[in-house]
Amino acid sequence: xxxxxxxxxxxxxxxxxxxxxxxxxxxxxxxxxxxxxxxxxxxxxxxxxxxxxxxxxxxxxxxxxxxxxxxxxxxxxxxxxxxxxxxxxxxxxxxxxxxxxxxxxxxxxxxxxxxxxxxxxxxxxxxxxxxxxxxxxxxxxxxxxxxxxxxxxxxxxxxxxxxxxxxxxxxxxxxxxxxxxxxxxxxxxxxxxxxxxxxxxxxxxxxxxxxxxxxxxxxxxxxxxxxxxxxxxxxxxxxxxxxxxxxxxxxxxxxxxxxxxxxxxxxxxxxxxxxxxxxxxxxxxxxxxxxxxxxxxxxxxxxxxxxxxxxxxxxxxxxxxxxxxxxxxxxxxxxxxxxxxxxxxxxxxxxxxxxxxxxxxxxxxxxxxxxxxxxxxxxxxxxxxxxxxxxxxxxxxxxxxxxxxxxxxxxxxxxxxxxxxxxxxxxxxxxxxxxx
Ligand code: HAM
Numbered sequence: 562x563x564x565x566x567x568x569x570x571x572x573x574x575x576x577x578x579x580x581x582x583x584x585x586x587x588x589x590x591x592x593x594x595x596x597x598x599x600x601x602x603x604x605x606x607x608x609x610x611x612x613x614x615x616x617x618x619x620x621x622x623x624x625x626x627x628x629x630x631x632x633x634x635x636x637x638x639x640x641x642x643x644x645x646x647x648x649x650x651x652x653x654x655x656x657x658x659x660x661x662x663x664x665x666x667x668x669x670x671x672x673x674x675x676x677x678x679x680x681x682x683x684x685x686x687x688x689x690x691x692x693x694x695x696x697x698x699x700x701x702x703x704x705x706x707x708x709x710x711x712x713x714x715x716x717x718x719x720x721x722x723x724x725x726x727x728x729x730x731x732x733x734x735x736x737x738x739x740x741x742x743x744x745x746x747x748x749x750x751x752x753x754x755x756x757x758x759x760x761x762x763x764x765x766x767x768x769x770x771x772x773x774x775x776x777x778x779x780x781x782x783x784x785x786x787x788x789x790x791x792x793x794x795x796x797x798x799x800x801x802x803x804x805x806x807x808x809x810x811x812x813x814x815x816x817x818x819x820x821x822x823x824x825x826x827x828x829x830x831x832x833x834x835x836x837x838x839x840x841x842x843x844x845x846x847x848x849x850x851x852x853x854x855x856x857x858x859x860x861x862x863x864x865x866x867x868x869x870x871x872x873x874x875x876x877x878x879x880x881x882x883x884x885x886x887x888x889x890x891x892x893x894x895x896x897x898x899x900x901x902x903x904x905x906x907x908x909x910x911x912x913x914x915x916x917x918x919x920x921x922x923x924x925x926x927x928x929x930x931x932x933x934x935x936x937x938x939x940x941x942x943x944x945x946x947x948x949x950x951x952x953x954x955x956x957x958x959x960x961x962x963x964x965x966x967x968x969x970x971x972x973x974x975x976x977x978x979x980x981x982x983x984x985x986x987x988x989x990x991x992x993x994x995x996x997x
Pocket of ligand 1: 643645646659675682683684685686687688689693844845846847848866868871872873900915
């Protein structure tokens with residue numbers, strides 16, 4: 562019979578052979594962020610639609626075209642989060658976290674939803690790890706935030722990427738810039754697509770990230786925001802660059818980055834893949850959003866953050882052959898022959914698991930031969946067979962499945978033996994690594 566249905570277009574099932582890698586990425590990201598003072602936040606998958614309309618911005622593609630919005634049974638307009646920043650800001654405001662000692666640093670690992678055209682590295686449900694720092698105006702906050710990303714990328718062995726940096730100024734300098742941008746695009750009005758003509762009136766900056774090649778070619782010669790920075794924004798931007806230089810974090814200036822979300826002010830940046838297979842793919846991005854908290858009803862709180870796409874980062878790690886951890890193996894499979902041996906096996910397995918060991922035994926009622934075949938299939942490192950004789954002597958042979966070597970061990974010291982074996986294997990692996 563054919564399957565009733567399959568996963569929805571743009572979504573991905575993360576199967577066991579990959580899921581542990583997401584766990585690894587998230588754990589490493591959380592640990593790295595913790596060292597920078599970030600604490601984890603868990604947020605609802607859906608929010609009131611106006612949070613994103615106001616926060617992310619009504620003229621952005623995300624809000625206009627990509628949100629999963631629906632009315633719930635009470636007729637409220639609800640949206641599946643397209644990103645994490647607006648929800649994190651809302652939660653911190655709602656629970657008074659911004660009334661306490663600032664800066665307040667929070668981080669999250671969450672699923673996001675955008676109705677985009679699916680392609681390699683672009684999904685309709687995807688995973689982000691993000692950090693948000695509320696209440697930090699100094700350029701050192703921007704530099705620290707980028708340093709956190711660089712540290713995390715180094716911790717997971719991510720290479721072949723560049724940091725692109727720009728400043729899009731404050732509302733003051735933006736006003737002047739928007740005027741000259743509008744003037745420029747008005748001269749090319751007939752060439753621009755219909756959507757960009759609408760953007761011209763509402764927010765001409767959005768034309769700069771239109772995906773149409775015709776609009777992009779017009780946008781390429783448009784005035785650059787960085788040339789319109791007021792003295793304060795200019796000195797902030799210079800200080801960020803100086804601090805990054807001082808920390809030895811390389812970056813390139815890209816005056817074309819404006820970001821597709823409306824909340825950004827001043828520093829914006831993107832982490833771009835330079836791996837031959839993924840060249841140009843944005844692995845992560847972020848920047849300052851000094852006005853967002855006020856927009857959501859709070860007091861003026863200069864803030865900033867970034868998020869990275871976990872699918873894209875994993876893709877980059879895999880294509881770059883980065884050293885990813887192995888899935889934790891089954892250390893020992895205890896096979897049994899006969900009912901009494903099966904009972905003792907369950908007792909032993911239970912005790913070993915209580916010691917924190919990954920141990921398995923037969924739960925499918927298989928013959929001894931089939932049990933051994935299964936142990937081999939799941940890649941058990943050691944096996945042991947328990948029968949009448951082993952129960953009587955309380956001793957059994959522990960077989961190393963890769964070398965075939967067997968050693969007699971006492972069933973009463975089994976946990977100790979297995980732990981010793983794990984340490985020995987780890988030492989041998991380490992030795993082999995250093996000998997390479
Ligand atoms: P964003 O640039 O929209 O920024 O998304 C951040 C990252 O999420 C992207 O660089 C990309 O790696 C990943 N991403 C975005 N869309 C998709 C997709 N459809 N499929 C797979 N991955 C995707 C934000 O979301 C901001 N909230 C970042 C931020 C945090 N700014 C300040 N704080």
